[in-house]
Amino acid sequence: MSSLNVLHISESDAAGGAGRAAYKLHRGLNGLGHVSRMLVGRKVTPDTDIRPLKRNLLWRALDRASGELFDLLSLQYVFYPSSFGVLADAWFRSASVVQLHNLHGSYFGFTALPAISRLRPVVWQLHDQWGLTGHVAYSLDCEQWRHGCGMCPYLGEYPRLRHDTTALLYRLKDRVYRSSRLNLVVPSRWMADIVAASPLLNRFPVHYIPTGIDIDVFKPGDQNEARERLGLPLDRRIIFFAAANINERRKGLHLLAEALRRLDEPPLLVVAGNGTVARGIETRYLGAVHDEEILADAYRAADVFAVPTLADVLTQTAPESIACGTPCVSFDRGGVIDVVRHLETGYQAKFGDVDDLARGLTTLLGDSELLARLSRRCREVAETEFAVQQQVERYAALYEELAVGPPAR
DSSP states (O other), X not given: OOXXXXXXXXXXXXXXXXXXXXXHHHHHHHHTTOXXXXXXXXXXXXXXXXXXXXXXXXXXXXXXXXXXXXXXXXOTTOOOHHHHHGGGOHHHHHOSEEEEOOOOSSSOOGGGHHHHHHHSOEEEEXXXXXXXXXXXSOOTTOOGGGTOOOSOTTXXXXXOOXXXXXXXXXXXXXXHHHTOOOEEEEXXXXXXXXXXXXXXXXXXXXXXXXXXXXXXXXXXXXXXXXXXXXXOOSSSOEEEEEEEETTOGGGXXXXXXXXXXXXXXXXXXXXXXXXXXXXXXXXEEEESOOOHHHHHHHHXXXXXXXXXXXXXXXXXXXHHHHHTTOOEEEESSSGGGGTOOBTTTEEEEXXXXXXXXXXXXXXXXXXXXXXXXXXXXXXXHHHHXXXXXXXXHHHHHHHHHHHHSOXXX
């Protein structure tokens, strides 16, 4: 494979799940000998191959003025001058492929997509549903994205709108996409099915590439030693739950708490992330964990990892957990089912069914032999399907194909 020159455009280089995924891909490409650079809305790491998209005071001032005006009109992320400034950027001009990550987050205007994609092959990894809805990152139980948004029942959901302009934003996206040349990457089969049903995005080629994790960091280890390092009891059953914002309703902690209340002998709940758990649930808080070694210890310390998400393209937490040999309990919907396979790597409860979620916890926690068998299978699946090296190689193969051939129409 020849050397590639890839430019990533991302809201962040390491903050949040999408930012972490983008940064791992960037580092992995550099590790294979390719040139990989990132233009980001928020720079977190000291990496010199990463710099802010708004690279001077003029761009920041112009973007601020545009952002305030379009936000006032509830025309979310329609236009930022710096997005068109990318066309003159030296990193863009030298790139053989442009890789897009999350485009929402008040840093990029999606109306720049036609201009960017006319000049370079563009790959867009869909970390959520924002690209195919009128505004939300996750549509939850709303199906309007299948035919055209409007009268949105979730204006307050991220990214929130002051006024309902979802019908207009949906039409604007349609018009922009009609003039764009995009190649889409989805990290889960659930998301592939949604894209296939989307009038906005089903016109583009779709590639399935699961988001990878570092299986050299996230790996099995002695449970008691991990508990001692974290100051957790050695003689208790432990359930682990993690999310950036643990009180984001979509993550399902409220359902997990209710399931725990229904157990005869509730285990200790260990939580990583910002927020609080309902009273009556014995909880040990780790706070926001940014150190992956500490996070890996939290997975190893747990008997089961709970991922009761109601909507996620593919959480990074579930692959990290199984890589550490810790089985998961989830619902049977969303991208998580690519990872949590019923009585193979965990337990799939019926979607939204708290009783079945409690049954899953009881089933796993009450059978040590089953836990041990699932633990071994968890690691096997992580190694064969979710190693970051495999993800990077799949992306590199896609870039090579696009860089030497005509861009997708």
